[in-house]
Amino acid sequence: MAEPEQLVVEAERQAAAATTLDELSAVRTAMTGKRSPLVVARKALGDMEPDARKQAGQALNAAKASIDEILSAREAELSAAARAEKLAAERLDLTEVTEQPTSGHLHVITQTWQELEDVFVGMGYRVAEGPEIESEWYNFGALNFPLGHPARDMYDTLYVDYGEPGTTLLRTHTSPVQARVMENQEPPIYVVAPGRCFRQDTADATHMPVFHQIEGLVVDRDTTLGDLAGTIEAFTAAYFGPGFTSRLRPSYFPFTEPSAEFDIQRPDGTWLELGGCGMVHPNVFEACGIDPEQWQGFAFGFGIDRLALIRFGIDDLRELWTNDIRFLGQF
Amino acid sequence: MKVLLSWLREFAPDIDGDPEHLAEVLADLGLAVEELSHVGRGLDGIVIAEVLATRPHPDADRIHLVDVDAGDGEALQVCCGAFNMAVGDLVPLATVGTTMPNGIEIARRKMRGEWSNGMLCSGAEIGMGDDHEGILILEQGLSLGVPLAEALGIHPDVLFDLEVNPNRPDAMSVMGVARDLAARLGVPFSVAVPDVDEAGTPAAERASVSIAAPDFCQRFGVRVLDNVPSGASPRWMANRLLAVGQRPINAVVDLSNYVMFELGQPNHTYDLDLVPGGELGVRMAHRGEELFTLDGTARALTTYDGVIVNRDDEAIGLAGVMGGASTEISADTRSVLLEAAWWDPMTIARTARRLGLRSEASARFERGADPEIIPMALDRFAELAATLGSTTSPGMIDANGNRPESITVRVRSPRVNSILGTDLSIGEMTGLLEPIGFACETGGDSQDFNVTIPSWRLDSATEIDVIEEVGRLHGFSKIARTVPVTEQAGALTPQQQDRRRVRELLAGMGISEAMPLPFLAPGDLARAGLGDDGITVTNPLVAEESIMRTSLRPGLLKAVAYNAARRTTGVSLFEIGRVNPGGGGDLPDEGEHLAVILAGQEATAATTLWRRLARHLTVTRTGVVNGPEDGLHPGRSGQVLADGQPVGALGEIDPQVLDAYEIDERVAWLEVDLGALLEADRALAPYQAPSRYPSSDVDLAFTVSDEVSADEVSATIAEAGGELLASVALFDVFRSDQLGEGHRSLAFTLRFEAPDRTLNDAEVAKARQSCIDAVTNSHNASLRG
Known part of the structure; x- marks a missing residue:
């Protein structure tokens, strides 16, 4: 198993590589899903000596927190970009009006x-x-x-x-x-x-x-x-x-x-x-x-x-x- | 009424000061100065010249060449646009270098290639009369080259052109204006008693007057003069008459006018030789009687006209209006009867108006001349005539009709202050009244005093008249200004507020307010499909403005056509205005209508507009009933109901009417009786809290005959839906071959809800079925699957 620090680096790399929210979702599954190295490593903790278990557990928790943070940050970036793209696509020239104003006037x-x-x-x-x-x-x-x-x-x-x-x-x-x-x-x-x-x-x-x-x-x-x-x-x-x-x-x-x-x-x-x-x-x-x-x-x-x-x-x-x-x- | 400052000063020598200030004082006395002008100024450089020859201009038709001698015996060429001079005439010449009264400088210049060495002047250009057309032709005998002002004895003077109100007979004379002005300025005012030398046979033996119309003629004074002058009047008199706008004619006519302007008493001269026995009479004319007046016109008279007659009861003058031709003064006249009389104002006004003979004289009689001034006027004439060689027979004939007593008015001083808002003492009041001849008599401690009205103030007869004089002489501008306080809250009536709301609503919908002329031409209503003409104006200036409208439609159709002709189609306009359909009461049943015209739109646009309007005004039981209306498209018109009663019509203008008004687009129309609409029952429906439970929508489409209106179907649904039906709205209409001729599909959205629960499917289905059954049964309609 890779070292937890390496998992963080890998998550960082993959998150940065994701360019859409869907891709990012796949990264999230790979890095934190049931079969991810992180979860597998956690399951393996029970077989360890208490002292070593404590140390490894802390390392894994820290890595998990870092990875979650990286993914959330990337998600925020990507949704902001997606929103911006949608709005850009909806751009409208507000003077592009064919209907003439019909204002009535009192004598x-x-x-x-x-x-x-x-x-x-x-x-x-x-x-x-x-x-x-x-x-x-x-x-x-x-x-x-x-x-x-x-x-x-x-x-x-x-x-x-x-x-x-x-x-x-x-x-x-x-x-x-x-x-x-x-x-x-x-x-x-x-x-x-x-x-x-x-x-x-x-x-x-x-x-x-x-x-x-x-x-x-x-x-x-x-x-x-x-x-x-x-x-x-x-x-x-x-x-x-x-x-x-x-x-x-x-x-x-x-x-x-x-x-x-x-x-x-x-x-x-x-x-x-x-x-x-x-x-x-x-x-x-x-x-x-x-x-x-x-x-x-x-x-x-x-x-x-x-x-x-x-x-x-x-x-x-x-x-x-x-x-x-x-x-x-x-x- | 024009007055010269120098003439005013003959009555009140101490009238002085800046003319602009005097004009303000006159205005404050109620004698508004329409124009203040300086006369006799700017005449330097204008000299007497004689016309030697006149020749056409070689290159111009509107001007010709005039050679004049300006005193040096040389012929001086001048270009002139007036053609009224003859060789030998004396004319005013503005020499090169002269600055005219209007500021223009006269230079030697070429006009169309011909030299002009100065300018010949019209009377108006040099402040001598109103004539702009011709060159002023001067009397013979003046020395050539002499300055005009010197030759004519013209002195700088100030001319006030006063606007005199109908209640100021006294201000129709120089004397009267001087009296008012002197009183306000606090300077002495006096009238010189004319000095008449009498000689020969007494007047009473040479003439007599009998008055058969004593109410019409209250007083008739006559003097007899011999050796009356036949030539021109003296220059000083002619100058004054010219300045006040009266063209000098000859000595006798000028004397007459001069005395009238000075003292306010019109007067008339008869050639004594043409009046048998010197006998004059006054009576009302006979019906159909004819009289040749001085202007040579035969006048048909009525019993409302007063005439002067001779011994043979033949009319020889139209009393107070115009003399007769038969006794007119001529160059041969040696002896005259001079008349100064008092005539009933209303009679003179009627006669002068009927015959179109309003004159300086009739204007004075109409206001009410002063019967007491008659002897002085006769004397003043005689005095002035004597300076021209006339002699005067001893005595005057003073015939009297029904002369009213002088009026004395009891004036309550507290009342004076109460009306004016002043705090004047009795002494201050009498101090204001006495100088204008209102003689006051105060008594002891009394708050009241008696005022005797002067004979020259025929308008004045009651306490309020005297109060007005106190206020006028005190000065309206000196009265302290206060604002009355009312406990009433200012407000518009509900109807007035609604009128504003209607205007704002329509303007907010993009419809502008029009203001067509309320007069129509004969046939305008018929052209708009509205039947016969309404009430007619009996004395219109033009036939196009002779019919009062019964509908706002012709005016708005014209407005749409006017705009269409200027390439603006699709105009939306509205008007709120009065209409007069007639009626049988004391006055016509005048109503107020609202009309809206929507050019380029179909009839249903008017329905939409009506519904918004009705909802805005919370009118109840409104509706539109399809059916033909006058002047509207027979298949696209209907009646408008408010509170269940008809209040107007809407639809589209009949194409035939559009053709008549030359309008090429469809025009939607709404006209309602706004008064009836605003008086109709208007109320909001009782409040219902919005339900907190979900509602259910159901769409239903029916095939319905064209004979059944969508409104009727909608009403049926509303009734059948009962309490659970929250709303019903038409959302689609279509026609097709499958539906069959004369049928169309009407699709409605129904919303059901209850205030206390969520409706279950069974409840909605039951309500839906009730609506379907009601429509299919009531309207022979079928539900479309």
């Missing part, structure tokens, strides 16, 4: 609309809605535009063939929602009303016969013009960001008094005329069943479309309506 008007809603919801407002085909009463009458009033001419109104002539129209502003909310809700009222509006207009870069506005209405016990100015300022900071401020300039709308235009000043000092606002006119309160001696309020409104153009750097309103996927897909 820029929707995105702007939702952003505006979110700013006001954050300020404690609810969101109200009203019909696009509206009655003359809600669009004008309830808002302190008497019949035949020249101020009605400021709105190039489109009428529809429904009911008595002149009674039904495409709302020219979102302000009728104010009247509807006041009729249906006890104050205090804190609402905004985004919506689609219409006017008799020829489409060009800055005009469309259809456009979108957002209206705000607050009715509470002691609401003041200072509250209105503060609210516009808070909105300006929230929506446009730091460095933007606002101002109110006296103006005229039949449904508010005092009335004002509000402008936004950009950080570079230039102005953006944004919308109209004012304190709810007592006649409007009365038309909607609210006692103007008990309640005070303000309203404001401005266009959504122009804000969308500014936000996304679009220079022509008509682009919003083409539905060209090359336009829609950019935002």
Whole structure:
């Protein structure tokens, strides 16, 4: 029988020679299996003198431990190589994709609309809605535009063939929602009303016969013009960001008094005329069943479309309506 | 409304300072400055020249050659693009080396081979009026070579172009703007009383006025003037009129305009010789009555128009809007009746709008002129006319209709502060109101005070009107800003949140949101297979925008066609928008629809989409019922159910409709009534803990007639499978000759499980057999081996 040390050397040699896990398995059988010299030598120990047996046994155990270690190490090497080979064979170019991404996009008007809603919801407002085909009463009458009033001419109104002539129209502003909310809700009222509006207009870069506005209405016990100015300022900071401020300039709308235009000043000092606002006119309160001696309020409104153009750097309103996927897909 | 700084200073000499600052003050008063310009500047180098000859340019049609004499007797050649001058005309010449007001420097240069030694100027180029077209032709008699500014008496001035709101009748005059500005600046404001020398027969013996429409005409003042000038108005007056955009005509017309701009009172002159007995009357027109107005047009009148009539009750003027041709001033006119009257604003607005005759005068009457300014306006006219040689008959005729009392308003000072958010004392309030003519009367310890509204503020009549004036003069910008605090939690309604979820879901599925115009052209709906047109717009600008939609389909079909025409096929779009099918109530039954268009896809793509949507919204009792729908492929369309009720349709667009919209690909379609869908019963199924025991899968394939929908078979299996059936899913469909015509194979995977045990083979076999029996019995189907 070979010396145990020689068996270790032999195991080392054969393990190194094995190039696959199967070959290594055969080596393991040859070196440590039932008929391996190591096991045979062990069986022979019983015939030896006690002292010699002890010495030879220790030698065999040490050799066995060394051989196991050699085989395990080689097995780890070979399985790592096998795994690496499998992975290498599965290599994939991750840009090798034929399916085109189909990402859907929300319209820029929707995105702007939702952003505006979110700013006001954050300020404690609810969101109200009203019909696009509206009655003359809600669009004008309830808002302190008497019949035949020249101020009605400021709105190039489109009428529809429904009911008595002149009674039904495409709302020219979102302000009728104010009247509807006041009729249906006890104050205090804190609402905004985004919506689609219409006017008799020829489409060009800055005009469309259809456009979108957002209206705000607050009715509470002691609401003041200072509250209105503060609210516009808070909105300006929230929506446009730091460095933007606002101002109110006296103006005229039949449904508010005092009335004002509000402008936004950009950080570079230039102005953006944004919308109209004012304190709810007592006649409007009365038309909607609210006692103007008990309640005070303000309203404001401005266009959504122009804000969308500014936000996304679009220079022509008509682009919003083409539905060209090359336009829609950019935002 | 354009005002010159120098003119404002005639009422308030201490108005001063940086023009930019004054513009900001005006804006803060509610008189937004649309444009601030400096006039009479940059005229150095522009001289008077006479046209000696004009000749065509040999190589150009758009310009010609003009020889002018700039004072040295030499002919100087200039190339000019305007053709309105004649030999002998005096024109402004910008000499070589001049820097024009717009910054352009004039050099000697060749234009198409011909030398141009300067430039002839239009009125607009030198700040004299708005005319860009022609060269400004100057009056005769000016010395050649003299600087234009010197010859015309032009001084540097500042012009404010103001945007005047409908509630500011007072700001339609130089005087009114000066009053506001002086009040804010805290400088004195005064109106000089005109000085009129009277002579001859009293006016009352030469003219009379009778008012038969006293509500329409509250006041009618007349003066009689003789020896009225027939020539041009003085240069200083012409310059001012030009600067504010009014072309000078002749002395009488210019005087009239000048007084109107200055005091806000429109006025009119009649040739006295053409008014029998000097008798004027006012009445409403008769129906169908006709009047030749100054512009030579015959106007058919209505009973809503007011007219001036002569002794014979013949209409000789359209009150407040335009004079009549029959009494027009001419070069022969020696004596005039000068009218200054107050007309009902609404009547004037209606007449001017109906006849398309809006003018500077009607704009002032529409807002409400000042009835108290009438005598002063007549006097101012007479005073200015006297400087041109006119004489004035003693006295004026002052006829009155129904003149309302002046209005006094009780103002509660706490209310003022409560509305404005200010803390002003009564003294501060009256200090703001008095300078603009709102006379205040305070009483002792009272918190209230009385305010008498000035006659020039017809818009103002109630406490809130006065509060607005206090706020305006105080300055909105000085009011402390506060943000009201509400206890209400801001939120979207569930429906508004769901709308957002639908949008996000669809976008997440690769579908982009479109925004087609909501207007349709006549026939658009029919082309989309949707029957008659909906509600029509009665006054559309174009017929293509005259129909309100009843469906989102035409708009999205157009969008797909638009993209296909630009070589993008297979477009997927959706829209959420209002539709108006009509109805019988006070307003149409407006609804909100959701529509999805999937170009290049088959009908079942719409079914898949609908199922995802319904599941996302947890709609219950949903379904698709095969059957023809308007405008959809008759064999590939169906109804959509939510909560068991129809809420829309899906399928593929009818090929005939696709042809009409010039679309070459298959197009899958889904349109639902979003309002109905979101209101339908929506609930999650009751929670069930996932079973901890293994499940068993069974595949079953049936041969089923095409008349039976896969959904129906699936529903039968679901019912028959009972509690043990955890799910059933269609996984394969095929047709073949062996199955026979009108039949196909439907293969389902059934998963069985129990919450409390592992099912044994016998239990699964029994459940499987129940499902097979139910399908074969209910649907005349057979199990495929």
